[in-house]
Amino acid sequence: MEFVLIAVAVVVVALLVGVGLLVGRGRRTTRLDDDAARGTTLTRPRPTDPAPPVTTAPTTVPPVGTAPDASPVSGDTLVPPADLPPAEPEPGLVFDVPPPSAGRLVRLRSRLARSQSSLGRGLLTVLAREKLTEDDWEEIEETLLAADVGVAATTQIVQRLRTQSLVLATGDGAALRDLLVSELTAVLGPDLDRTLATDRELDRPAVVLVVGVNGAGKTTTCGKIARVLVGDGRSVLLGAADTFRAAAADQLETWGERVGVPTVRGAEGGDPASVAYEAVKVGREADVDAVLVDTAGRLHTKSGLMDELGKVKRVVEKLSPVDEVLLVLDATTGQNGVVQARVFTEAVTVTGIVLTKLDGTAKGGIVVSVQRELGIPVKLVGLGEGADDLAPFEPRAFAEALVGGQAE
Numbered sequence: 021m022e023f024v025l026i027a028v029a030v031v032v033v034a035l036l037v038g039v040g041l042l043v044g045r046g047r048r049t050t051r052l053d054d055d056a057a058r059g060t061t062l063t064r065p066r067p068t069d070p071a072p073p074v075t076t077a078p079t080t081v082p083p084v085g086t087a088p089d090a091s092p093v094s095g096d097t098l099v100p101p102a103d104l105p106p107a108e109p110e111p112g113l114v115f116d117v118p119p120p121s122a123g124r125l126v127r128l129r130s131r132l133a134r135s136q137s138s139l140g141r142g143l144l145t146v147l148a149r150e151k152l153t154e155d156d157w158e159e160i161e162e163t164l165l166a167a168d169v170g171v172a173a174t175t176q177i178v179q180r181l182r183t184q185s186l187v188l189a190t191g192d193g194a195a196l197r198d199l200l201v202s203e204l205t206a207v208l209g210p211d212l213d214r215t216l217a218t219d220r221e222l223d224r225p226a227v228v229l230v231v232g233v234n235g236a237g238k239t240t241t242c243g244k245i246a247r248v249l250v251g252d253g254r255s256v257l258l259g260a261a262d263t264f265r266a267a268a269a270d271q272l273e274t275w276g277e278r279v280g281v282p283t284v285r286g287a288e289g290g291d292p293a294s295v296a297y298e299a300v301k302v303g304r305e306a307d308v309d310a311v312l313v314d315t316a317g318r319l320h321t322k323s324g325l326m327d328e329l330g331k332v333k334r335v336v337e338k339l340s341p342v343d344e345v346l347l348v349l350d351a352t353t354g355q356n357g358v359v360q361a362r363v364f365t366e367a368v369t370v371t372g373i374v375l376t377k378l379d380g381t382a383k384g385g386i387v388v389s390v391q392r393e394l395g396i397p398v399k400l401v402g403l404g405e406g407a408d409d410l411a412p413f414e415p416r417a418f419a420e421a422l423v424g425g426q427a428e
């Protein structure tokens with residue numbers, strides 16, 4: 021009898037060890053050090069899985085952060101934050117290698133097809149006419165307005181084109197097309213500083229907050245910016261301060277895992293400010309170049325959301341200056357987006373706009389009106405759902421792409 025009991029005990033222990041090992045092979049979610057905010061966890065790409073590459077969806081283990089006292093996932097050793105992020109993937113791991121940011125807008129110009137066919141082609145057809153009549157100029161004006169270029173900018177473009185067409189004397193479609201590109205470039209603010217403040221300072225990482233309403237593409241954009249930075253050779257840490265929607269943290273983690281970037285996340289419904297603080301703290305200890313913090317876009321009330329954003333920024337600033345606050349706007353929402361944007365600019369000092377979903381609208385001129393109305397430069401544009409469909413904004417290249425035609 022005693023022998024049977026011993027045999028049963030051995031089998032049970034073996035089974036438990038086996039299950040523990042299997043779980044340990046999933047996503048690695050590690051409690052941070054003892055000073056970490058309650059419920060905050062750090063996830064990093066799995067370092068020792070032999071295969072398959074991380075480009076596929078990772079195995080998910082329930083977030084440890086939901087239970088404040090949870091201990092590290094079985095089989096994990098607590099990784100000192102100063103070791104982060106891995107400079108190279110461990111043997112057997114294949115991270116995505118995103119392309120560098122330079123020249124992306126030119127590569128993605130065909131994504132502006134909808135804007136181009138309504139704005140560019142419409143204008144080119146009129147400009148190609150032998151002699152431009154009053155009706156033609158009106159048509160040009162209407163086309164620009166319909167593409168959301170805005171009244172003031174449209175008036176400026178049309179007036180200047182008219183003057184210059186007189187100088188040209190004859191109807192030269194190609195020359196007028198080039199003039200149109202120049203005028204569009206001029207209203208896009210070619211001299212605005214669009215540098216993303218993501219360069220590491222001497223003693224600390226750059227800190228970027230990503231804000232905007234839900235559905236605008238914040239989390240996706242955060243992940244895409246991480247890829248842009250990794251593609252440019254920088255080290256990044258992500259902070260999932262959108263604790264309102266648990267899936268947002270999972271989504272962000274997955275983006276990070278694909279390029280070898282760790283994520284700090286909190287318990288669902290936890291305090292976003294403490295997650296943001298923790299992310300910046302870990303980023304500083306790990307000496308990364310930039311910490312990107314995703315924030316919530318939805319709360320029970322709009323004023324609640326704005327108060328929360330303000331708090332996130334204030335709390336982070338106890339530890340580090342915030343170098344960039346990027347407001348993500350959905351280009352397909354047109355003027356509504358501008359109204360939303362104003363609410364955000366009242367709560368935090370927005371330093372740059374990311375205009376997403378420009379591939380899904382015929383109103384590419386929204387870039388002009390958003391910038392003019394808010395007085396904030398568009399720094400990045402989203403041109404598709406693909407992982408690398410985010411490009412630094414370049415006025416001339418954008419104007420060329422919108423107008424299309426021969427000189428492209």
Ligand SMILES: Nc1nc2c(ncn2[C@@H]2O[C@H](COP(=O)(O)OP(=O)(O)OP(=O)(O)O)[C@@H](O)[C@H]2O)c(=O)[nH]1
Pocket residue numbers: 232233234235236237238239240241262265268316317318376377378379380401402403404405409
């Ligand atoms: N076509 C297109 N889709 C985009 C672009 N950027 C983001 N999206 C899509 O927009 C949808 C919403 O993106 P999310 O990143 O989840 O939006 P969010 O603002 O974080 O939303 P919440 O987490 O609910 O606040 C996703 O399906 C994205 O793939 C873009 O540039 N083009």
